[in-house]
Amino acid sequence: xxxxxxxxxxxELVEGRPCIIGGVTIPxxxxxxxxxxxxxxxxAVTDAILGALGLGDIGRHFPDTDPNFKDADSLKLLQEVxxxxxxxxxRLGNLDATIIAQRPKMAPYIPQMVDxxxxxxxxxxxQINVKATTTExxxxxxxxxxxxxxxIVCLVADVLSS
Ligand SMILES: Nc1ccn([C@@H]2O[C@H](COP(=O)(O)O)[C@@H](O)[C@H]2O)c(=O)n1
Ligand SMILES: C[C@@]1(CO)OP(=O)(O)OP(=O)(O)OC[C@H]1O
Numbered sequence: 746x747x748x749x750x751x752x753x754x755x756x757e758l759v760e761g762r763p764c765i766i767g768g769v770t771i772p773x774x775x776x777x778x779x780x781x782x783x784x785x786x787x788x789a790v791t792d793a794i795l796g797a798l799g800l801g802d803i804g805r806h807f808p809d810t811d812p813n814f815k816d817a818d819s820l821k822l823l824q825e826v827x828x829x830x831x832x833x834x835x836r837l838g839n840l841d842a843t844i845i846a847q848r849p850k851m852a853p854y855i856p857q858m859v860d861x862x863x864x865x866x867x868x869x870x871x872q873i874n875v876k877a878t879t880t881e882x883x884x885x886x887x888x889x890x891x892x893x894x895x896x897i898v899c900l901v902a903d904v905l906s907s
Contacts, residue, residue, distance in 0.1 A: 746902045747838060750796025752789040755885075755893045766844060766851070766892070767858025767875060768820045768865075773849045777892060780809040784819035786844055786875070789894040790862060791823045793840070794830055797900045823865045830900055837868040838899035844877040845886045845893040851877035 758764075762776030767786040777783035791803050800806075807814050807822050814822075830836075840862065844851050851858075855875050863870045880887040 746904055748797045748799075748835070748900050748902075750793045750798070750898050750900075752792030752794075752796060752896045752898075753893070754785050754788040754792065754895075755891050756783040756785045756788075757891045758889060764849065765819075766894075767854070768861035769854045769857045771849055771851075771854055775889075781807070781814050781817040781822070782819050785892050786842060786858065786894040786896075787819040787823050787862075789896040790840065790842060790898070791819070791826050793842075793896040793898040794823075794826050794900070797898055798830060798833060798835070800829060820861065820865055823862075827866050831867075834902045835900040836902075837866045837872050838901040839872045839874070840866070840868075840896060840898045841874045842876070842894060842896035844875070845880060845895070846877060847879045847882060847887050847889050 756777040756779050758775040759778045760775055764771045764773040764776040765782050765784045788803055858875050859870045859873045862873050885891050886893055
C-alpha cells in the first residue's frame with residue numbers, strides 16, 4: 746500500500762540569524778526567523794510525512810509555544826516524525842521538494858541536503874530529489890523577504906499476501 750503527503754512552509758529572512766536549509770548552514774548575509782532553527786525545507790518534509798500518515802502537522806507535534814522547541818534542531822524533529830512512519834510499517838518510496846528563494850544560490854548545497862534527508866529517512870539519496878527555483882524577483886520570495894519550500898512524499902508499506 747502507498748500513501749502520499751505534501752508539505753509547505755515559509756520563513757522570513759532577517760539579519761542576525763543562521764541560514765539553515767535542509768540541515769545545511771549556508772553562508773549568507775541573512776538567516777531564517779523562527780522559534781526553532783527555522784529550517785524551511787525540513788519543516789516542509791516533516792509536514793509532508795505527517796500528512797501521508799494522517800497525523801496533522803508539525804505545529805501539533807512540536808508547538809511553537811513550547812520552550813523545548815526554542816532553536817530546536819529541525820533534523821531531530823524530522824527523525825522523530827520518521828520514527829512514527831516506521832512504527833506504522835512505512836518506508837520511503839520517494840520524496841520531491843522545491844526551495845523557493847531568490848537568493849542564496851542553493852545548487853552547491855543540494856547534494857549535501859539530499860544526503861542529510863536520506864540519512865534521516867534511512868533511505869538512499871536516489872529516492873530524494875531537492876530542487877530550487879527563484880520567483881523571478883516577484884512576490885515576497887522574489888524581494889528576498891523570505892524563503893518557502895514545498896515537498897511531496899510517497900510512503901510505501903509492504904503488505905504480505907496471504
Ligand atoms: N535560490 C536558487 C534558485 C534557483 N537555483 C537554480 O537556478 C535555476 C534557475 O532558476 P530559475 O528560477 O531562474 O528558473 C534553478 O533551476 C536552480 O537550479 C538555485 O540554485 N538557487
Ligand atoms: C518546529 C516549529 C517549533 O516551533 O518551528 P518554527 O520555527 O516555529 O517554524 P514553523 O514552520 O512556523 O512551525 C513549526 C513549529 O512547530
